[in-house]
Amino acid sequence: MKPGVSRRALLTGTAAAAGLGLAGCGSVTGGLSDRTRVKQWNLLAGADGAIMTEMHGNFSDEHPDVELEATTFGWGTPFYTRLVMGASSGNAADIATIHLSRLKSVSPDTLLDAITIDELTEVGIDAADFPEKIWDKCFHDDRLYALPLDTHALVNYYNKDVCQQIGALNADGTLIDTTGREAYFDLLRAAKEVTGQFGTSLDTFGGWRQFWAWYRQADGEMTFGDDDFEMDDDKALQAIETMYLMAEEGLCPTFSDGAQCAANFENGAAAFVQVGNWEINRFKLFGGDNPEWFSMTEMPDFFGNRRTQGDCHSFVLPHHNSWDPEVRKATVEYAAYMLKHSYRWGEGGGHTPSYLPVTDSPEYQALQPNAEYSGVVQNVQFDPDAWFSGSAARLFDETGSIFNQVYALTMKPEAALELMKDRIHTLLALPNPVD
Structure with missing residues (x-):
């Protein structure tokens, strides 16, 4: 069973993670080292892509036990084709950055894995941390499939x-x-x-x-x-x-x-x-x-x-036939890190962070010219x-x-x-x- 949570359960905090104890066939824990490998796919090849690369470096510096393997594909059709093909085989990246407007077009109930309340709570993320209308678009059939990084x-x-x-x-x-x-x-x-x-x-x-x-x-x-x-x-x-x-x-x-x-x-x-x-x-x-x-x-x-x-750049979990629990945990930690450190994403990439603790902060409100728009x-x-x-x-x-x-x-x-x-x-x- 793919991990999932209803909207009601997400808000009340009653859901429990499921299916995380199976052996992973995507990224693997260990291998030639004792680091947990997390594969990330994105389509950010412009000026904002350079900022994401910088943030990835910061994440790696602060998480020496995680080996982040980020790959950038061609914007648009090349990226979404690769995502669909990889997810359909259950062997895509562990996490991918997509446009939130494309969530339904990538068939989330079959090609993506839902995110649970327990996973979010463990990394300090809450539904109240996002604008309501954006948060609601992250659901499909009452399951949460996306975490919004920004509004662009x-x-x-x-x-x-x-x-x-x-x-x-x-x-x-x-x-x-x-x-x-x-x-x-x-x-x-x-x-x-x-x-x-x-x-x-x-x-x-x-x-x-x-x-x-x-x-x-x-x-x-x-x-x-x-x-x-x-x-x-x-x-x-x-x-x-x-x-x-x-x-x-x-x-x-x-x-x-x-x-x-x-x-x-x-x-x-x-x-x-x-x-x-x-x-x-x-x-x-x-x-x-x-x-x-x-x-x-x-x-x-x-x-x-x-x-x-x-639109919103958002993190999704491409479908895995099974997840290594350590990889799954590190993957959600990566998403939480990017949200909590999205001040840099707004400062350098220009996108307005969706994570309200960042956008509501005095530091961001004083940021120019970002505050003007x-x-x-x-x-x-x-x-x-x-x-x-x-x-x-x-x-x-x-x-x-x-x-x-x-x-x-x-x-x-x-x-x-x-x-x-x-x-x-x-x-x-x-x-x-x-x-």
Whole structure:
């Protein structure tokens, strides 16, 4: 029996760990040494990946009895394919870092092992240590399958010098608030006068993030059934029109992949950039002796609030045919260590830690520029619930190729909306490959 615990049992503390006394066929205790080997898989190859590597080194220094073997795979499909294949054979890593939005798409009841209350209590972790809406997403069929490390989301970076020139800073040096799409466009127009190129940069290949942020700001919902889905066409069209209008006026690039998106901000071609908070370390390093040349805040209010597209990196336990009890114990200790030391994850990686004892601490609340966008935890909007949805999933890719044409001004918003709906219907007709 795989270890598991119901939501009620988790909250009341009545569950007991099960199945931990069997001999392990994954990582092994001992071997050529008396250290317990823990295999970890992740998909963090960017600037935040360097911070995780640093944290892994710290964990190893403080746990000399544990041999942590961490492996980074290609972001997106390569990682999830490897995870599914390994877990289906019962011989994957002991712990893996996935996007919380992908939890259901990796068939947790068959490919993951649940986590018990006793294990969490033993390492000093409690349900009250996490934001409720994020904690609830860690469950499937009333069993806990994930431990959230952070909240990461689409945010708004700004060049302090340019914003000072256009009068866009408050007295304390933070970016002024704007309300409504046109008010923010005015800000971009003023910035474009200074940069001579764009007001803002963004990833025109990752348009799903902007779409979902603006669609959710307008209270747009997207729900999926067995063979159909519901979406508010008017609100969806409004979000797509925002892309087209921004590009048509030259306020953003018509073509900008992930690398060029960040480069436009670094080289001064754009005074703003809408990209994930994971780029913070890159921009600090670019500044050299002036790492505070920029700051960042939440997504601007276009349609009544500051909701934004986002996700959580989370730890899961890939299914094992059997667990070595020492390996299992060391694995949960590793997860707890990463949560309790996630101040460094927020400081260097830019992600907002999900572990409240860290984010509520005076040390983190004084951290800049992180504190300026800390409200993103309340405003983050997870992708709609479907096997083909979530970070690096088919919905992101299929819609991204459409929105890229909108930014390029080669497809009008009305045509993009219809094509988007066709693509979603095609995805609905496909069987979940994990099933």
